[in-house]
Amino acid sequence: MMKGFKSAFFQSYLMNALFSSLFFFILLQVYLLTAENPAFSIKTSLILSVFVMLLLMVSSIYFGTRNLFILNGKLAKISGYIRSLRNGKFPDKLKVEHTEETARIITEVNLLGEYVQEQIELLQKMSNEKLVLSEQVHTAAVIEERQRIARDLHDAVSQQLFALSMMSATAIKLFDDSPEAAREQLIQMASISVKAQGEMRALLMHLRPVELQKDSLCDGIIKLLRELKSKTNHHFQVSIDEVFGLTKAAEEHLFRIVQEAVSNIIRHAEAGKIKVELSEEEGYVHLFISDDGKGFDPEDKKMVSYGIRSMKERSKEIGGVIQIRSIYHEGTYIDIKVPVKGGKDDQNSFSSCG
Known part of the structure; x- marks a missing residue:
């Protein structure tokens, strides 16, 4: 040219x-x-x-x-x-002579150089601000998580340990004069220690959670539930189908919802059975989680934990609809539906997914 x-x-x-x-x-x-x-x-x-x-x-x-x-x-x-x-x-800027034919071009090129330099300085400034903001957000998230774990430890584990301490002192006093009463105290202590152990395992799962990584949503949930089953005495009833049409972000959110919900059941519900179902039907991915625990009042703000708020926020972010129902002494269930595009009719069963 x-x-x-x-x-x-x-x-x-x-x-x-x-x-x-x-x-x-x-x-x-x-x-x-x-x-x-x-x-x-x-x-x-x-x-x-x-x-x-x-x-x-x-x-x-x-x-x-x-x-x-x-x-x-x-x-x-x-x-x-x-x-x-x-x-x-x-x-350095090009020298402009007003008598030359290329003066206008050189002037425009010099202005372009100034603009490019300003844009790079702006990008560097934005990058620094983004880094600072990211560090602040990370620090705030760490502090919030530490405070939440501290509250959980205080509300559950520390109270159980205090109860064990008091009951063990009482059992020692009753051991010689009333062996039967001491035996009842020891039985209660064993029950409390099992609950405390479950609480600690659930908290440790939060601190060292199973990651979805490159696994499908189906495989990730199976790995999570298998690890929880190996560390608790709960009975799991699981039916997980392979689902299609979800974005990676949606899979991540659903995986975290399962993780949060099952952790809450283990720590707070005093349940024996936990049911987890994942399926795809009529353009929706359907996630169902239930337990047979003590239940709670979903409308009571004091009873609604950080975990429940987190599940609702995650569901909303991926366009899902979440329902949480609970009846005292009968249990709780969480029902989530997330719309998907496309999909397949021939879904794989839980056995093939695992």
């Missing part, structure tokens, strides 16, 4: 020389035809026209070559300046 521009530039000088020679020749012929006593003949006019044409051609070649060489230098500077910008360097 640049070669074509240079060729057109050079040709313009030659064309000007030819047209000027032709114009000079025409003027001579008009003079010969209109003058009564012309100073020279037609033959002389032809020789003069050829001489003028050669003179103009030589002049055009000289000045065309000279100006083309100067233009090449200016274009090379502009090209080098733009190349430096592309490589992330900021050279």
Whole structure:
């Protein structure tokens, strides 16, 4: 493209020389035809026209070559300046001479360099601000999680340990005078210690959770439930189908909801059975989690934990609808439906998923 521009530039000088020679020749012929006593003949006019044409051609070649060489230098500077910008360097501004043909281009290129430099400085500033904000958010999340775990430890485990301490002291006093009463105390202590152990395991699962990583949602839930089953005395009733059409973010949110819900059941529900079902039907992914525990009042703000709020927020973020129902002494169930696009009719069973 640049070669074509240079060729057109050079040709313009030659064309000007030819047209000027032709114009000079025409003027001579008009003079010969209109003058009564012309100073020279037609033959002389032809020789003069050829001489003028050669003179103009030589002049055009000289000045065309000279100006083309100067233009090449200016274009090379502009090209080098733009190349430096592309490589992330900021050279000094190009010198602008108001008499030169490329002055406007050089001015625009200098302005472009300033704009690029400002944009890079802005991006660096935004990157620093993003890093600071990310660190602040991370710090706030860590503090909030520590406070939540501290509340959980205080509300459950520490109270159970305190009860064990008091009951063990009472059992020691009753051991000689009333062995039967001491035995009852020890039975209660064993029950409390099992609950405390379950609480600690659930909290440790929060601190060191199973990750979904590259697993499908189905496989991730199976791994999570198998690990929980190996560490607790709860009976799990599981039916997990392979689901399709969910984004990776939606899978991650549903996985965390299962993790949070089952953890809450283990720690608070005093349940014996836990049911988890995952299926896809009529354009929805359906997640159902239930237990046969002591239940609670979902409308009581004091009873609604951080985990329940987190499940509702996660469900809302992926366009899902969540229902939480609970009856005292009968249990609780969580029902979530998430719309999906596409999918498959032939869903794999729990056994093939696991």
